[in-house]
Amino acid sequence: MEVKLSAESIADARSWSLPDPRSIIRNRMLQHLSFWVCYVVFFGLLYGSYIDDYYNAFMVELVELPFKMALVYFNMYYLMPKFLLTRRYLEFFVYLLLLTGAIAGLMQYVLLPLLIHPLICPTTCTQDNLTLYRFVKNIVNINYLVAISATIVLLRNWYQHQQSARTLSQDKLEAELKFLKGQIHPHFLFNTLNSLYSLTLKKSDNAPEMVLKLSGLMDYMLYDANAAKVPLEKELNYIRNYIDLERIRYGNRVDISFTEAGTILGKTIAPMMLLPFVENAFKHGVSTETENAWVRIDIKVQDRNLSLRVENCKCGEKQDRSDREMASGIGLKNVRRRLELLYKDAYSLEIEDEPDVYAVHLELDLSDRTHED
Structure with missing residues (x-):
């Protein structure tokens, strides 16, 4: 059986090529998606090994993820440019602490008893998780995530300033x-x-x-x-x-x-x-x-x-x-x-x-x- 290819199909085949890996790496949406996937996988495995229940650990991370993402992006795109990068340090840390406390309180006193405990982990998520000690620990854990994302932003900001200074110097x-x-x-x-x-x-x-x-x-x-x-x-x-x-x-x-x-x-x-x-x-x-x-x-x-x-x-x-x-x-x-x-x-x-x-x-x-x- 003889197969004939048209000129259009040959041209299409020649024009098709694999995407440039550099353009994929520079894609901001893909960068953010990769960060959150790595975060969920890392802490899901970490907490799963601690409680010996990986399913519940991953489900809890996924349920809490939107609240943590909201805090991280609010910090990255509002608090840091408005306060931290303008050297208004006291205001920055006060607002960040208040927001972190609000998110931690929402997750612990609303999300945990109404959703996580009855639907995901009725046996492992007990009322002991509603103590003040657990609340403070949650604030610290959330700030780990905020610190990681803030460090990435600061490093990127520093790199951009270095590139701008180098370009200006070269010009x-x-x-x-x-x-x-x-x-x-x-x-x-x-x-x-x-x-x-x-x-x-x-x-x-x-x-x-x-x-x-x-x-x-x-x-x-x-x-x-x-x-x-x-x-x-x-x-x-x-x-x-x-x-x-x-x-x-x-x-x-x-x-x-x-x-x-x-x-x-x-x-x-x-x-x-x-x-x-x-x-x-x-x-x-x-x-x-x-x-x-x-x-x-x-x-x-x-x-x-x-x-x-x-x-x-x-x-x-x-x-x-x-x-x-x-x-x-x-x-x-x-x-x-x-x-x-x-x-x-x-x-x-x-x-x-x-x-x-x-x-x-x-x-x-x-x-x-x-x-x-």
Whole structure:
């Protein structure tokens, strides 16, 4: 016998799937139902073993359950938000004690003699259960349940506050990082356009090449630099292009040395992290275009560690003022803050301020764990 399936039945079969366990766990109604089932089962078994009558124990728990549920939910959704969570502790405990006493009295002096004793357990539920001692014991037993449910609510409330605080902290961190990036980009662009302007004034043949290099840098800033991390190879290529622009600008007046060592493939870094150190060396070290000026840039990568050393001469009579600007300028100040936010304890930054040389030495751990957050 040949069975043919229609296209609709095949589509229905493909679209059908098992429900997501996470969505089932997050279902609030199912959570509450599971809690009460566990409560009835646990205390039914506990009291059943004590009186050696599991049937009666479970029946008593089921009959008393609606009253206990009413107290628990009234406490969770009214007393706790109105009094406990607003730190009105005395009012909370007074109202809770009065309600617990009312529920315990209702169950012991109304429910027990009129329903439980005659219909469920005429032999085990005796008049001894109507004593004041039994009443106080019932209040204590009911408060066990109230305490358990209140603890769950408090833990959930604490967790939600922690999540909210973490989200707020993350949002503030991202906003600050975006602000710092926004300051770095115009700062760099302004300096580069100044360089291009000086070339055009001199009608240099290198101006078209500089425009092309600047176009590549702008492409990186507009697209790649918006990511949380970029390949280290792209970041270093960005620095190479910047150094090429400075070579075009200064020509033979500045001795520029740039060396790289180590394997950079497969490694990532926060974008625009290294450039401010290189930029400051040119802006504050050789911007006066003094003869015999020099800049040294050395980058080494070993395993997951990056080492950057940038040195420049202190050239020109305006150098003292420039050094003060460099120590508190936008570029270096921002990159310090970005290092603190993104790499925390996974970096070291040393600045050497000698009479004739200014040097920056950065050690950076490129492991992914250092800036996952």
